[in-house]
Amino acid sequence: MAQAIAQPKQAGVFQQLSLLDRFLPLWIFLAMAFGVILGAVTPGIKDVFNALAIGTVSFPIAVGLLWMMYPVLAKVKYEELGKVAQAWEQFSVSLILNWAIGPVIMFILAWVLLPDLPHFRTGLIITGLARCIAMVLIWNMLAGGDSEYCAVLVALNSVFQIVMYSPLAYFFLVVVPGWFGVAGTVVNISMADIAKSVLIFLGIPLAAGIITRFYFLRTRGREWYETRLMPRLGPTAMIGLLFTIVVMFSMQGDKILAAPLDVLRVAIPLLVYFVIMFFVSFALSLWRKFPYELAATQSFTAASNNFELAIAVAVGTFTIASQEALAAVIGPLIEVPVLVGLVYVALWIKRAWFSK
Secondary structure (H helix, E strand, O other): OHHHHHHHHHHOHHHHOOHHHHOHHHHHHHHHHHHHHHHHHOOOHHHHHOOOEEOOEEHHHHHHHHHHHHHHHHHOOHHHHHHHHHHHHHHHHHHHHHHHHHHHHHHHHHHHHOOOOHHHHHHHHHHHHOEOOOOHHHHHHHOOOOHHHHHHHHHHHHHHHHHHHHHHHHHHHHHHHHHOOOHHHOOOOOHHHHHHHHHHHHHHHHHHHHHHHHHHHHHOOHHHHHHHHHHHHOOHHHHHHHHHHHHHHHHHHHHHHHOHHHHHHHHHHHHHHHHHHHHHHHHHHHHOOOOHHHHHHHHHHHHOEOHHHHHHHHHHHHOOOOHHHHHHHHHHHHHHHHHHHHHHHHHHHHHHHHOO
16 A cells, blocks of 8 residues: 555656756756857857956856846745744754765765866865755655755755855865865965855845845735745746856866866766765664654755855856866756655655654
């Protein structure tokens, strides 16, 4: 009976995604290919995109980066932050997974698997520090996790990244490598540069998202906001992401074609990272005897990353033509299919470990 009930749910995981989310890896791949072709047939495209710049970021790219963050942050249920006190133990585990274990694992994988590619390595570390605030809501829903608890974790990670991202990035990119006597191989980066990128590309859309949410919840009501505005506004974030990817790959096409194996090497530690974080999180939840709904939420929150923020920080700090930015943009191409697969794994774990 249990198998008969679970099978339709498994079969429907892929179909529950929207058309845009369902084929996101394909859209990203096509955007990459189009960008490479665009850069090859129009060599002067770099000058066009760099004609009007804000610091190290061209104005069109800045608009794309800000827009891909804004709809995501407008979805976050900030009003539920007060519920953290009701699940303090679970929140503490999530905090440790997201802001201690996750960054350390990505740091180790980046250095072990990319010892000779310092710029790509830096891009991976930047990605590991950007905790998920977007797609995790989808993975958690498909796996049958606790939606309310997930919303609280997403809201907290959104706020926490403003405070912790810059110092942690400086710590893992500059301080820790120095302990091992390899500071000379680390990109010269200042904490002020990272803080400025985080403030612009997370702070501005975060403020806009909070204002949008509370204004319309008060003036139009929750039902209108959740069923009318968000279904229209939410998908536009992917348009901003795909636009950014097209521009990035139009400026990096020559590098990609010259060293395709380097791009493949960046994908390997990302794949390993997502799988490790997922199973470590589930193991901790089993040890603490959390119910499945909370365990699933913990695992998908820990295994996912905020690739929008990682791309924005990499572009804002190192420029759009950097290898750091290229490493960050490979993240969603790997994360989406892997996390869809882990949804099925979570449902299997539920039957094997939580249904007794």
